[in-house]
Amino acid sequence: MRALVQRVTHARVEVDGQIIGQTGPGLLILVCAMQGDTQAQAETLAAKIHKLRIFRDDAGKMNLALKDTGGGALVVSQFTLAADTRSGNRPGFSSAAPPAEGERLYQHFAQCLGDLGVQVETGQFGAEMAVHLVNDGPVTIWLDTDTWS
Structure with a gap:
């Protein structure tokens, strides 16, 4: 899985002008399930993000994790993270999981993060969404479970 x-x-996400999910201080997590991804990868990704030390401590250093801050998470599905841009100028998305599998893994990821004690809100799988955010830092981290051994 990629995130x-x-x-x-x-951050907040809107569908047809209506807010369907939002969070205060915490994380916006854009998630994409890839072909062949498993529930175990969704669980591993949720655990990693929960413990990822990217929040400032009292000294201003990135030393705290979401689990330490009590922050929330807005989880939004984004199949375009599967973009293959190696050939031509139009990205290909054939490496993304099929929609039903992608949705199942996306929901499982969000549930796993919630099971770890994070207040989780989500977007709407497959919908045209408007995502609004104020990136703090800015801090943006790319994660791909396929690169972990």
């Missing part, structure tokens, strides 16, 4: 994690002061 783009952004530390935010606040």
